[in-house]
Amino acid sequence: MDEEYDVIVLGTGLTECILSGIMSVNGKKVLHMDRNPYYGGESSSITPLEELYKRFQLLEGPPESMGRGRDWNVDLIPKFLMANGQLVKMLLYTEVTRYLDFKVVEGSFVYKGGKIYKVPSTETEALASNLMGMFEKRRFRKFLVFVANFDENDPKTFEGVDPQTTSMRDVYRKFDLGQDVIDFTGHALALYRTDDYLDQPCLETVNRIKLYSESLARYGKSPYLYPLYGLGELPQGFARLSAIYGGTYMLNKPVDDIIMENGKVVGVKSEGEVARCKQLICDPSYIPDRVRKAGQVIRIICILSHPIKNTNDANSCQIIIPQNQVNRKSDIYVCMISYAHNVAAQGKYIAIASTTVETTDPEKEVEPALELLEPIDQKFVAISDLYEPIDDGCESQVFCSCSYDATTHFETTCNDIKDIYKRMAGTAFDFENMKRKQNDVFGEAEQ
Amino acid sequence: MRKPDSKIVLLGDMNVGKTSLLQRYMERRFPDTVSTVGGAFYLKQWRSYNISIWDTAGREQFHGLGSMYCRGAAAIILTYDVNHRQSLVELEDRFLGLTDTASKDCLFAIVGNKVDLTEEGALAGQEKEECSPNMDAGDRVSPRAPKQVQLEDAVALYKKILKYKMLDEQDVPAAEQMCFETSAKTGYNVDLLFETLFDLVVPMILQQRAERPSHTVDISSHKPPKRTRSGCCA
Numbered sequence: 001m002d003e004e005y006d007v008i009v010l011g012t013g014l015t016e017c018i019l020s021g022i023m024s025v026n027g028k029k030v031l032h033m034d035r036n037p038y039y040g041g042e043s044s045s046i047t048p049l050e051e052l053y054k055r056f057q058l059l060e061g062p063p064e065s066m067g068r069g070r071d072w073n074v075d076l077i078p079k080f081l082m083a084n085g086q087l088v089k090m091l092l093y094t095e096v097t098r099y100l101d102f103k104v105v106e107g108s109f110v111y112k113g114g115k116i117y118k119v120p121s122t123e124t125e126a127l128a129s130n131l132m133g134m135f136e137k138r139r140f141r142k143f144l145v146f147v148a149n150f151d152e153n154d155p156k157t158f159e160g161v162d163p164q165t166t167s168m169r170d171v172y173r174k175f176d177l178g179q180d181v182i183d184f185t186g187h188a189l190a191l192y193r194t195d196d197y198l199d200q201p202c203l204e205t206v207n208r209i210k211l212y213s214e215s216l217a218r219y220g221k222s223p224y225l226y227p228l229y230g231l232g233e234l235p236q237g238f239a240r241l242s243a244i245y246g247g248t249y250m251l252n253k254p255v256d257d258i259i260m261e262n263g264k265v266v267g268v269k270s271e272g273e274v275a276r277c278k279q280l281i282c283d284p285s286y287i288p289d290r291v292r293k294a295g296q297v298i299r300i301i302c303i304l305s306h307p308i309k310n311t312n313d314a315n316s317c318q319i320i321i322p323q324n325q326v327n328r329k330s331d332i333y334v335c336m337i338s339y340a341h342n343v344a345a346q347g348k349y350i351a352i353a354s355t356t357v358e359t360t361d362p363e364k365e366v367e368p369a370l371e372l373l374e375p376i377d378q379k380f381v382a383i384s385d386l387y388e389p390i391d392d393g394c395e396s397q398v399f400c401s402c403s404y405d406a407t408t409h410f411e412t413t414c415n416d417i418k419d420i421y422k423r424m425a426g427t428a429f430d431f432e433n434m435k436r437k438q439n440d441v442f443g444e445a446e447q
Numbered sequence: 448m449r450k451p452d453s454k455i456v457l458l459g460d461m462n463v464g465k466t467s468l469l470q471r472y473m474e475r476r477f478p479d480t481v482s483t484v485g486g487a488f489y490l491k492q493w494r495s496y497n498i499s500i501w502d503t504a505g506r507e508q509f510h511g512l513g514s515m516y517c518r519g520a521a522a523i524i525l526t527y528d529v530n531h532r533q534s535l536v537e538l539e540d541r542f543l544g545l546t547d548t549a550s551k552d553c554l555f556a557i558v559g560n561k562v563d564l565t566e567e568g569a570l571a572g573q574e575k576e577e578c579s580p581n582m583d584a585g586d587r588v589s590p591r592a593p594k595q596v597q598l599e600d601a602v603a604l605y606k607k608i609l610k611y612k613m614l615d616e617q618d619v620p621a622a623e624q625m626c627f628e629t630s631a632k633t634g635y636n637v638d639l640l641f642e643t644l645f646d647l648v649v650p651m652i653l654q655q656r657a658e659r660p661s662h663t664v665d666i667s668s669h670k671p672p673k674r675t676r677s678g679c680c681a
Contacts, residue, residue: 039513101663143650236515249511
């Protein structure tokens with residue numbers, strides 16, 4: 001330390017590591033620090049299992065039935081990658097894919113009337129599904145064809161719909177879709193957690209349904225991907241990109257102070273030394289006095305010794321419990337992965353139930369999800385505050401990321417990254433900014 | 448770029464010459480100054496297999512290596528400088544714990560580099576130097592210091608690693624086979640090091656394929672399908 005950097009990054013969460021990678025690839029001199037001895041911050045995968053018990057203050061530690069502690073990599077936040085989503089694009093443009101392996105999540109299910117139903121992934125499944133009646137299926141099919149053909153740059157595809165003014169409620173009405181179909185479309189395909197979108201212009205919803213369909217078409221089975229060894233591999237992949245382009249990484253490095261002069265950041269003090277910088281990126285935990293609370297999320301990590309009932313023994317799946325099925329405002333999600341993804345010991349499954357907190361008793365709120373998972377070997381309950389920055393960084397040059405929300409994908413995280421990039425660089429984010437600038441794979445096997 | 452079949456990683460303190468070793472082998476050269484920036488990932492085709500070789504990026508060495516680096520590695524090259532005993536000590540103190548994420552049957556090679564700078568290495572380097580007409584004649588008569596680290600010290604570390612990993616000496620290659628003294632500068636023993644590991648790794652690839660068919664998807668090679676229909680309920 002005691003050096004000058006263009007950018008100092010504090011915290012190695014996924015958002016921070018992606019930004020660090022982008023800055024390094026673009027020639028900035030980057031110092032990246034984390035107070036923890038591991039990568040990932042709030043988006044890490046905890047290993048070994050003993051550490052998870054310690055983190056949740058279960059002092060007796062794991063029973064022997066849990067197997068080898070080191071076989072576990074338990075995500076703190078339950079998310080999957082949308083196969084056609086922005087994070088996959090970021091992985092491809094940066095070629096961080098070479099450090100990681102992915103599997104397709106085996107199914108997506110939706111809760112209705114106390115039971116779960118598979119979200120159809122093929123036409124055959126759709127025809128056989130009990131989620132809607134036969135006549136509704138025909139109208140729904142017409143609607144999906146409309147969505148697939150919709151091009152916001154080609155008015156001929158609009159069929160009388162104005163993407164900027166027609167509400168989604170009116171689009172549903174146009175296709176004569178019933179309430180069950182509307183609920184399914186909005187929550188299981190467009191992945192909205194509430195019903196606020198109904199009265200918004202339809203363009204965003206159409207694009208979200210497109211994203212789901214295109215992601216599903218990539219591999220079949222479900223629209224989601226998941227990395228072997230857990231989500232904690234993702235920040236490490238991007239950190240390695242940054243390191244290869246000259247970024248300096250220091251784990252286990254406490255941050256004593258962020259030094260401001262005339263309202264602008266000038267450096268970071270750690271263990272008596274000062275590193276100077278022009279800009280600072282950090283997660284909310286490093287600047288608690290410069291963030292505001294914007295809600296809470298509950299996540300209950302459940303260890304099981306069985307697949308979830310009625311999922312056809314899936315090794316991985318998502319279950320969506322739409323909010324109106326359980327008289328809430330926000331959906332409840334379950335993300336399940338297992339030993340097949342090298343995140344648990346043989347024969348073990350990890351299911352994480354999560355939702356936005358709405359009452360003073362959030363554990364009771366997620367009970368409908370936990371009932372689907374019984375019997376549960378062990379539960380770990382986390383209730384996390386959501387933070388967002390107070391200022392946009394233009395004066396202070398301190399750019400704080402937002403906390404990870406209750407969605408089960410990374411689209412909002414990627415939007416946060418793009419927004420921070422724009423404020424830091426002064427130009428709109430372009431995926432081309434992420435491309436490696438030189439050939440850094442060497443050897444005869446290049447293809 | 449096709450996914451590699453197997454992964455070998457280099458570990459060791461700064462300035463022991465990891466990158467020089469790799470470049471000597473892959474590019475048949477020894478650059479005057481080496482920075483790992485930009486050159487941290489090599490692919491070697493060995494018989495019909497692709498083997499990736501990972502080097503630490505320059506500044507990851509400041510305590511910045513995570514669990515991903517050794518994840519699933521089939522072989523780890525633990526590198527020290529024969530002229531700096533502390534670099535051997537660091538292998539056990541700082542780097543051994545990082546290998547926990549390697550494959551369960553991971554191989555270990557203990558490599559003492561820079562042997563050309565030692566008086567014992569003078570003879571070993573002599574043969575190579577004669578093939579380098581551009582070599583400054585003065586180098587050959589420079590006084591050389593005795594080695595700080597003996598090969599027996601590396602053998603002792605190898606055996607300590609087997610204990611740490613709870614491996615039986617019967618089930619792994621012999622220490623003498625896996626401890627090398629090299630010179631990236633002269634090329635001494637460099638080919639032997641890498642090709643010994645490649646030969647040992649190939650049967651592991653075959654065994655792994657037989658045991659664990661992979662269901663991973665390669666997201667970088669998938670071509671988007673034509674949009675003749677939407678994927679769901681179409």
